[in-house]
Amino acid sequence: xxxxxxxxxxxxxxxxxxxxxxxxxxxxxQIITFDRPSNILVLQEGSKTGPRRNVRFLKANYIKEFxxxxxxxxxxxxxxxxxxxxxxxxxxxxxxxxAEIEAERIxxxxxxxxxxxxxxxxxxxxxxxDKTAIVVMNExxxxxxxxxxxxxxxxxxxxxxxxxxxxxxxxxxxSRGQN
Amino acid sequence: xxxxxxxxxxxxKSNPGKGVLNGSNVGEYxxxxxxxxxxxxxxxxxxxVEVQLKNGSIxxxxxxxxxxxxxxxxxLKMARLTKDCSFKGQKPISDSTSKAPSKxxxxxxxxxxxxxAKGVPLTWDGxxxxxxxxxxxxxxxxxxxxxxxxxxxxxxxxxxxxDEDGPQCPELESIFDNPWNRNWDQFEANKSLFGxxxxxxxxxxxxxxERGPHMRELEREATRIAREIENEETHDLHLAEERGLNxxxxxxxxxxxxxxLRGVDDSGYEESEDSALDSHNSDTFGASxxxxxxxxxxxxxxxxxxxGTHASSSSSLMDExxxxxxxxxxxxxxxxxxxxxxxxxxxxxxKSFTALEGENRLHENRFREQNSGNNFPKDFEERKNxxxxxxxxxxxxxxxxxxxxxxxxxxxxxxxxxxxxDPSSSLHSKGQDCEIPFGKASDSTAKEHDxxxxxxxxxRPGSSTSSTSECVGGTxxxxxxxxxxxxxxxxxxxxxxxxxxxxxxxxxxxxxxxxIPSQTPLRPSSPGAEGSFYLPPNATAxxxxxxxxxxxxIQPSFGHQPVIYNPQTASIQSxxxxxxxxxxxxxxxxxxxxxxxFLYMPSYPHEMPYKGSDF
Numbered sequence: 001x002x003x004x005x006x007x008x009x010x011x012x013x014x015x016x017x018x019x020x021x022x023x024x025x026x027x028x029x030q031i032i033t034f035d036r037p038s039n040i041l042v043l044q045e046g047s048k049t050g051p052r053r054n055v056r057f058l059k060a061n062y063i064k065e066f067x068x069x070x071x072x073x074x075x076x077x078x079x080x081x082x083x084x085x086x087x088x089x090x091x092x093x094x095x096x097x098x099a100e101i102e103a104e105r106i107x108x109x110x111x112x113x114x115x116x117x118x119x120x121x122x123x124x125x126x127x128x129x130d131k132t133a134i135v136v137m138n139e140x141x142x143x144x145x146x147x148x149x150x151x152x153x154x155x156x157x158x159x160x161x162x163x164x165x166x167x168x169x170x171x172x173x174x175s176r177g178q179n
Numbered sequence: 180x181x182x183x184x185x186x187x188x189x190x191x192k193s194n195p196g197k198g199v200l201n202g203s204n205v206g207e208y209x210x211x212x213x214x215x216x217x218x219x220x221x222x223x224x225x226x227x228v229e230v231q232l233k234n235g236s237i238x239x240x241x242x243x244x245x246x247x248x249x250x251x252x253x254x255l256k257m258a259r260l261t262k263d264c265s266f267k268g269q270k271p272i273s274d275s276t277s278k279a280p281s282k283x284x285x286x287x288x289x290x291x292x293x294x295x296a297k298g299v300p301l302t303w304d305g306x307x308x309x310x311x312x313x314x315x316x317x318x319x320x321x322x323x324x325x326x327x328x329x330x331x332x333x334x335x336x337x338x339x340x341x342d343e344d345g346p347q348c349p350e351l352e353s354i355f356d357n358p359w360n361r362n363w364d365q366f367e368a369n370k371s372l373f374g375x376x377x378x379x380x381x382x383x384x385x386x387x388x389e390r391g392p393h394m395r396e397l398e399r400e401a402t403r404i405a406r407e408i409e410n411e412e413t414h415d416l417h418l419a420e421e422r423g424l425n426x427x428x429x430x431x432x433x434x435x436x437x438x439x440l441r442g443v444d445d446s447g448y449e450e451s452e453d454s455a456l457d458s459h460n461s462d463t464f465g466a467s468x469x470x471x472x473x474x475x476x477x478x479x480x481x482x483x484x485x486x487g488t489h490a491s492s493s494s495s496l497m498d499e500x501x502x503x504x505x506x507x508x509x510x511x512x513x514x515x516x517x518x519x520x521x522x523x524x525x526x527x528x529x530k531s532f533t534a535l536e537g538e539n540r541l542h543e544n545r546f547r548e549q550n551s552g553n554n555f556p557k558d559f560e561e562r563k564n565x566x567x568x569x570x571x572x573x574x575x576x577x578x579x580x581x582x583x584x585x586x587x588x589x590x591x592x593x594x595x596x597x598x599x600x601d602p603s604s605s606l607h608s609k610g611q612d613c614e615i616p617f618g619k620a621s622d623s624t625a626k627e628h629d630x631x632x633x634x635x636x637x638x639r640p641g642s643s644t645s646s647t648s649e650c651v652g653g654t655x656x657x658x659x660x661x662x663x664x665x666x667x668x669x670x671x672x673x674x675x676x677x678x679x680x681x682x683x684x685x686x687x688x689x690x691x692x693x694x695i696p697s698q699t700p701l702r703p704s705s706p707g708a709e710g711s712f713y714l715p716p717n718a719t720a721x722x723x724x725x726x727x728x729x730x731x732x733i734q735p736s737f738g739h740q741p742v743i744y745n746p747q748t749a750s751i752q753s754x755x756x757x758x759x760x761x762x763x764x765x766x767x768x769x770x771x772x773x774x775x776x777f778l779y780m781p782s783y784p785h786e787m788p789y790k791g792s793d794f
Binding site: 013021023032034035040042052053054055056059062081082083088091094096099100103106109 | 210212213215216218219220221222223224225226227231235241243247249250251256257278279280288291292293294295296297298299300301302303
């Protein structure tokens with residue numbers, strides 16, 4: 001019964017299932033499709049109306065157990081399925097660009113505290129990473145452990161400013177941490 | 180790249196925009212379910228997804244490609260480990276030091292457990308391109324819309340329908356019931372729960388409503404008036420939209436619903452007379468303001484003809500509203516004000532005028548008409564004489580008006596009297612121009628209020644009264660044979676708002692030449708000819724009369740220059756008084772007419788052009 005009904009149920013597009021995975025995750029979803037050769041089950045989760053959905057591609061091997069909750073109609077309206085390759089490409093490119101920009105902001109091999117300081121400084125000053133040192137306004141460097149005395153370089157005025165901002169941010173982080 | 184996947188599976192087939200991809204190479208039969216998988220996979224491209232591996236670790240990255248031929252392997256770009264469940268440790272990433280994201284990460288099918296994506300569009304409606312579709316789905320802020328070149332088409336507005344699976348709260352329905360249906364009194368509840376007693380008395384904040392036998396009548400009257408106002412024709416785009424009149428379809432969404440309209444044209448008064456006035460005004464005020472002045476002038480002129488006895492035309496730019504008030508009585512003094520006139524409350528004007536007897540005016544008019552051939556100064560004098568004759572009889576009236584004027588001048592602001600002008604002979608001869616007995620008006624006023632108008636402090640024995648009457652009469656004198664009908668006046672006497680919704684906004688012309696009074700023989704020595712400004716009776720009103728520009732077409736040599744009444748003459752060093760029509764914000768810009776001249780340039784370099792809309 002297991003395999004048969006498994007297959008039978010998993011075939012039926014639109015079925016509502018409650019699934020428990022071998023990794024301990026539980027969720028519910030509506031079947032959009034099931035591909036036998038690769039054993040991939042695609043579920044739609046949530047009740048969002050509109051074109052945007054939450055989708056889950058699950059390898060059926062990892063289904064520990066499931067329940068059939070009900071049967072609904074096909075969640076995918078085939079008449080509205082289009083693929084514009086150009087827009088796909090554009091979308092991917094812009095996403096990658098965005099991710100690269102964000103990656104710039106993350107220090108490699110730095111502690112999360114350092115990262116928080118970086119994020120806090122970046123709110124008001126132009127900062128970027130140089131290995132594990134924070135470079136502010138291309139002049140002032142703040143190296144580990146990112147204390148006011150670690151602020152070096154730049155004009156005295158800029159240095160002072162960075163020191164002040166650093167102190168403030170540290171204080172703020174401390175108070176927030178205590179909260 | 181996704182395309183490679185496609186090519187792999189569908190040799191030579193590229194169906195962008197088609198339905199579900201079919202014709203997979205895998206297998207000899209059509210597998211719609213598989214096609215769906217391919218389609219859904221391709222929908223993921225470019226979105227950030229989370230991939231869970233066999234060991235529980237989770238990677239977050241941008242979906243790039245999949246190898247779905249036999250199994251389901253994935254390629255991610257810019258992937259980072261968000262949950263590390265490898266042998267190294269089960270701690271969350273945040274504690275350990277961060278690592279750079281992988282440019283490309285290949286996850287073999289054997290490792291893959293699941294791929295989770297949130298907020299991925301799976302379907303499209305319409306034929307818009309993908310990029311546009313993406314953009315449309317973003318929230319569009321106002322600035323985005325106005326800046327973006329892409330959004331030319333109006334957004335498709337959809338009726339709001341409640342979510343089917345939204346929370347249904349039947350108990351909340353009763354909130355929208357009528358207050359007297361709800362069986363809950365908030366005040367009672369407050370009193371009982373917290374001992375808070377309400378001390379609200381409606382009459383503290385509004386006029387006491389007399390609910391008596393006349394209640395219904397009053398109500399009816401009020402609704403009638405309200406309906407009248409609401410159904411009024413308007414040229415203001417936003418007002419029209421409110422009232423449901425849709426007459427401008429060529430504006431975009433922003434202009435229709437949100438932006439402030441500037442430079443609204445007074446489109447209702449295109450008459451041929453404007454052109455003549457325009458030419459005179461243009462060199463003074465520049466094109467735009469000139470036309471404004473001329474227009475107002477012609478409006479004023481037209482308005483005057485409604486007066487039964489004579490077509491009174493105010494040569495000054497006058498607020499139409501003012502006109503109404505003025506005209507309701509037999510007012511004949513007109514104050515040019517351009518846009519500023521809008522702010523000029525009409526009440527004081529009417530008051531000042533009603534004080535004056537029409538008879539006196541009539542007298543003046545006749546006198547004026549007789550002098551059609553004379554030049555201005557002479558006229559002035561003669562007028563003055565005439566007025567002096569009638570002075571005694573009018574003394575009282577003048578006095579009251581002058582007092583009022585004084586009050587007004589004390590408060591500052593442009594006195595409408597400043598705009599009073601004497602439509603003297605030149606007007607008649609030209610049929611278009613208007614003389615502005617402005618000086619006269621201000622003169623008289625000045626005389627009365629020496630203290631407040633230092634600039635104008637030239638003794639004018641008796642001229643004040645006379646000027647007043649002159650002012651009054653003068654305007655009536657404007658009524659000449661060749662004057663256009665004062666349709667504007669007619670419209671004004673409807674007791675409606677005093678603001679002129681049609682007045683064109685005054686645009687400061689920085690290039691206009693400053694008027695420098697020359698000691699020309701044109702004005703030989705008429706001390707009385709000095710600015711006899713007429714002060715409006717209502718002091719407070721003056722506050723709003725910022726720079727009533729009096730469009731005056733005295734003589735060709737003077738051109739059309741407004742006369743400005745400014746009680747704050749102390750600030751003026753030069754003998755230049757001017758009306759700055761565009762100074763509603765600070766009514767103190769009115770400068771009392773210099774005794775020696777009564778025509779002034781409206782352009783004061785320091786003042787900011789008025790860019791207000793209707794008040």
